[in-house]
Amino acid sequence: MNVQVMIEAIPALLGGAVLTLQLVAVASFIGFLLALGVTAMRLSGRIWLVAPSYAYVFFLRGTPLLVQIYLVYYGLSQFPEIRNSVLWPFLREPWWCALVAFSLNTSAYVSEVMRGAITAVPVGQIEAAKAVGMSSLKRFTKVIAPQAMQIGLPAYSNEIILMVKASSLASTVTLLDLTGVARSLASETYLPVEVLGMAGIIYLILNFTLTRILRGLEWFVSPRQKSGPGTLAKA
Amino acid sequence: MIDLQGFGGLLAEGTWMTIRVTMIAATAGVCIGIGVALMKLSSSRLARLLAETYTTVLRGVPILLVILLFYFGAIAAVNSAARAFGYMEFIDVSAFAAGCLALSLAFGAYSAEVFRGAFQSIPRGQIEAARAIGLPSTKTFFKITLPQVWRLALPGLGNIFLVIMKETALISVVGLDELMRKTQFAVDFTKKPFTFFLVAALIYLGLTVITMGVAAWLEGRANRGFVAQRRGG
Numbered sequence: 001m002n003v004q005v006m007i008e009a010i011p012a013l014l015g016g017a018v019l020t021l022q023l024v025a026v027a028s029f030i031g032f033l034l035a036l037g038v039t040a041m042r043l044s045g046r047i048w049l050v051a052p053s054y055a056y057v058f059f060l061r062g063t064p065l066l067v068q069i070y071l072v073y074y075g076l077s078q079f080p081e082i083r084n085s086v087l088w089p090f091l092r093e094p095w096w097c098a099l100v101a102f103s104l105n106t107s108a109y110v111s112e113v114m115r116g117a118i119t120a121v122p123v124g125q126i127e128a129a130k131a132v133g134m135s136s137l138k139r140f141t142k143v144i145a146p147q148a149m150q151i152g153l154p155a156y157s158n159e160i161i162l163m164v165k166a167s168s169l170a171s172t173v174t175l176l177d178l179t180g181v182a183r184s185l186a187s188e189t190y191l192p193v194e195v196l197g198m199a200g201i202i203y204l205i206l207n208f209t210l211t212r213i214l215r216g217l218e219w220f221v222s223p224r225q226k227s228g229p230g231t232l233a234k235a
Numbered sequence: 236m237i238d239l240q241g242f243g244g245l246l247a248e249g250t251w252m253t254i255r256v257t258m259i260a261a262t263a264g265v266c267i268g269i270g271v272a273l274m275k276l277s278s279s280r281l282a283r284l285l286a287e288t289y290t291t292v293l294r295g296v297p298i299l300l301v302i303l304l305f306y307f308g309a310i311a312a313v314n315s316a317a318r319a320f321g322y323m324e325f326i327d328v329s330a331f332a333a334g335c336l337a338l339s340l341a342f343g344a345y346s347a348e349v350f351r352g353a354f355q356s357i358p359r360g361q362i363e364a365a366r367a368i369g370l371p372s373t374k375t376f377f378k379i380t381l382p383q384v385w386r387l388a389l390p391g392l393g394n395i396f397l398v399i400m401k402e403t404a405l406i407s408v409v410g411l412d413e414l415m416r417k418t419q420f421a422v423d424f425t426k427k428p429f430t431f432f433l434v435a436a437l438i439y440l441g442l443t444v445i446t447m448g449v450a451a452w453l454e455g456r457a458n459r460g461f462v463a464q465r466r467g468g
Contacts, residue, residue, distance in 0.1 A: 062397075062443040063436040064404035066415060071436065074422065075429035161295075168297035172408060179300055192307030196300060204295040 005191050006198045009182075013199055016181030017206065023167050023177065027099055028160060031106035038111040043118060053111075060108035065166055068105055073097040073173045094173040102167065109159050117152030118144060150221050157214035161207050168203075178202060237434060242421040249417030250438055256413060257400045259335045264342020264399070265392070269384075271343060272350035286347065293344030298337065299405045306333040306409040334406030342399050349391030353384040386457040393450030397443055404439075414438060 041053035060068065076082045076091050090096040121144050129139045171180035182199035186192040239246070274286035293301070309328045317326055357380055365375040407415035418435040422428045 059436070059440065062440045064401040064415070064439055066404040066407070067432055067436045067439060070415075071429065071432045075432050078427055078429040165295075165297040168299045169405075171299070179297060179303075182300070183303065186303075186307060190311065192311050193304065196304040196307065200292070200296045200300055200304065203297060203300065204292065207295045 002191055002194050005189055006194045009185055009189075009195050009198050010202075012181050012185060013178060013195075013202055016176055016178040016199075017202055019175065019180075020164065020167050020170075020177040021206070023095075023098060023102060023170055023175075024160070024163050027102035027106055027167075028110075028163055030099070030103040031110055031163075034103060034107035035110035035114055038107060039114040039118065042111065042115055057108045057111055060105055061112070065101065065105050065169055066172060069098060069101040069169055069173055072101045094170075094175050098167075098170040098173055098175055102163070102170075105166070106159065106163050109162070110156065113152050113155040113159060114148070116155070117148040120151045121147045146221075150218075150223065153214070153218045153221060157211065157218065160210060160214065164203070164207055164210065237430060239434065240421075240425050240427075242417075242425070242431070245417045245421060246414065246434065246438065249412065249414035250442075252411070252413040252417075253400070253403050254442070256331070256335055256338065256403045256406065256411070257396070260338035260342050260399050260403070261396055263335070263339035264346055264395075267339060267343025268346030268350050271347035272354055275347065275351050276354055290344045290347050293341055298341050298402050299408065301341065302334055302337040302405055302409060305337045306330060309333055330406060330409045330411040333409060334403070334411050338399055338402060338406075341402065342395060345395045345398070346388070346392060349388050349395065350384060352391075353387035354380065356387055357383050389450065389454050389457055393446070393454075396450070397446055400442060400446065401439065 038053045038056060041049040042057070044050065072091070073094060076097075082088060082091065091100075125143055125147070126139065129143045134142065167177060168179035170177040171183055174180070176184070178199055182196050186195040189195060271286045271289060274282040275290075277283060306328065309332075310326075313326050313328055317324075361379055362375060365379050366372075370378070403413055404415040407413055407419070410416065414435055418431050421431045425431065
């Protein structure tokens with residue numbers, strides 16, 4: 001073990017970690033928005049909306065993320081229509097390709113979380129909301145969404161951690177994320193165990209910190225927080 | 236139908252390698268998972284600490300990094316050892332072995348949690364009853380506990396199997412000739428990346444569907460004693 005090399009690798013690896021977090025943050029934001037649409041289609045009860053959303057989720061969850069990245073990064077160049085389109089300057093860049101693949105991938109997983117959380121809200125509550133004459137929008141924002149958030153948040157936290165780990169695949173399309181930096185440092189120094197091990201430690205710290213933050217968020221949206229006197233319930 | 240331009244055989248070879256790696260990782264991973272789950276439930280503090288560290292590390296680090304670590308780490312170790320003995324040529328190690336090892340350990344770490352939950356849901360009374368009629372503890376484990384753990388763990392194991400099967404694609408990064416790498420050969424030759432990666436995606440999707448079918452069948456079999464009860468209740 002060469003501890004010196006491990007310590008010297010830290011600044012470069014942290015630089016890579018910034019790209020990792022950036023990809024995760026942007027992809028989970030876009031993925032969340034896409035997932036809202038997919039979930040709405042999936043729960044619409046209309047077959048011509050349910051079928052495509054089911055196929056979308058099934059394809060993205062049933063195939064490796066590596067295939068999806070390669071399909072976007074290498075695959076799209078097969079079509080002259082895309083190479084000549086206004087999107088090409090973006091889709092030529094590995095950063096955008098990784099982002100597109102990660103966003104689509106996470107949207108499929110998150111939409112499953114959302115679907116599970118929304119269907120877990122007791123039917124009686126929705127009936128009650130209808131009975132007191134709430135509009136469907138109000139029913140969703142005041143009754144369904146707050147409860148679905150509590151139910152779905154633990155699974156969603158898991159999904160974010162999976163996303164951090166999955167983002168290591170960005171290194172396969174030449175991006176210098178945490179894994180990418182570690183790979184190039186490992187081949188420069190000829191000390192793969194030290195450098196890749198240090199990258200592993202940084203991933204562990206990242207995931208541990210994120211888990212704590214998300215636990216905090218879970219506690220924040222949990223009902224006991226609001227039930228006590230003088231808490232956020234007034235807001 | 237998509238024209239494979241004569242690369243169908245190559246993709247089939249790759250698919251077979253993917254299936255082999257997945258089966259090896261699953262078999263070894265189930266054994267590791269049971270062992271680690273028992274360590275987590277043991278009364279020894281050291282065993283619990285080791286098991287917790289193992290699962291935390293393997294679940295917190297990307298599998299790609301683990302594969303790279305084993306592959307390049309093994310190369311570095313083997314070559315420096317060879318140099319110490321005066322052998323100066325470069326020695327390559329097997330991507331197959333490194334990949335199988337990494338995925339087995341990952342499968343073990345994921346399944347340990349599933350098995351722990353399953354072990355804990357076996358009613359204590361059954362083990363006491365087995366002891367009362369004089370069954371030795373190994374026999375209690377293999378005849379009473381394990382068959383029921385299998386039934387309880389199956390749904391979780393099916394999910395992990397699907398995850399690991401998709402992760403085998405990552406071993407192509409260190410040069411194992413599985414489905415992904417064979418597809419890359421075909422892409423390099425035909426210059427049709429979208430077509431061939433889509434075919435690879437459909438093959439993975441096919442494997443996923445087959446696995447889901449087998450898992451449902453196994454679950455049905457394992458639950459056959461409970462069907463009547465559920466219908467009655």
